[in-house]
Amino acid sequence: MVRMVRHGREKKEEIFEPVEWPPRRRSEPSPRREASPEPRREPSRRKREKTPA
Amino acid sequence: MTDRAPDYIGAIAGARAWRMAPSLWAKMGGLLWSHAMLNVWPDCEEIAAECDAGHPAPAEGCSCGVYAWQSAERLLRSPYAPQDHKHIAGVVAGRGRVIRGETGYWVAERAVVLAFFDDDYPSPVKEVMPDSGVYLPTKEEVAEVYRVPVIKHSDFDDFCDEYELIRF
Numbered sequence: 001m002v003r004m005v006r007h008g009r010e011k012k013e014e015i016f017e018p019v020e021w022p023p024r025r026r027s028e029p030s031p032r033r034e035a036s037p038e039p040r041r042e043p044s045r046r047k048r049e050k051t052p053a
Numbered sequence: 054m055t056d057r058a059p060d061y062i063g064a065i066a067g068a069r070a071w072r073m074a075p076s077l078w079a080k081m082g083g084l085l086w087s088h089a090m091l092n093v094w095p096d097c098e099e100i101a102a103e104c105d106a107g108h109p110a111p112a113e114g115c116s117c118g119v120y121a122w123q124s125a126e127r128l129l130r131s132p133y134a135p136q137d138h139k140h141i142a143g144v145v146a147g148r149g150r151v152i153r154g155e156t157g158y159w160v161a162e163r164a165v166v167l168a169f170f171d172d173d174y175p176s177p178v179k180e181v182m183p184d185s186g187v188y189l190p191t192k193e194e195v196a197e198v199y200r201v202p203v204i205k206h207s208d209f210d211d212f213c214d215e216y217e218l219i220r221f
Contacts, residue, residue, distance in 0.1 A: 008156040009155045010153065011154075013113070014060040014152075014153070015058070016147060016148050017149075019062060021165075022099065022165045023216040023218060027215065
């Protein structure tokens with residue numbers, strides 16, 4: 001990979017594990033929930049039953 | 054990646070410079086190259102270090118890994134700071150295994166580009182060959198392709214804080 005002469009003392013290996021990757025701007029809104037692909041249902045209408053007169 | 058418990062919950066902040074692709078052939082591989090043109094960064098993607106020796110990168114006693122300076126200031130003080138229009142510098146975030154050097158650099162397993170620095174060396178618009186209609190990358194084009202902001206060196210700390218990167 002990237003080659004470079006390392007000089008001086010180095011710390012022991014550390015692990016950096018971000019919760020989010022790639023990092024996102026703090027003020028950036030979290031991804032919007034996608035709208036449900038199902039079409040919105042119309043409220044069901046009750047069938048009027050004929051009542052005996 | 055590793056099974057070890059993380060030492061830090063977050064990515065490490067860094068600043069580094071690249072050589073912009075100087076030929077059509079290089080541009081086809083990627084816009085950003087290491088200074089020595091030995092390694093290319095895949096456009097807009099995370100770069101993951103590998104070692105020819107077969108061990109996980111980075112490792113003690115080996116030069117493998119993805120390199121960056123711990124701050125814009127360290128980068129500017131280094132011999133790697135852009136001195137012409139052929140080089141570009143920016144902000145990177147590193148994750149995974151990281152080895153920090155006491156002289157202000159770090160070497161990571163993985164990294165991504167988050168921003169580029171504005172500098173005093175604007176890129177000329179230059180064709181790869183006369184009348185070819187194919188142009189060498191400019192700094193503006195690189196920022197557009199990566200879809201990242203262009204910031205001042207002095208904004209490094211604020212930018213990293215905004216992205217919740219760990220600064221040293």
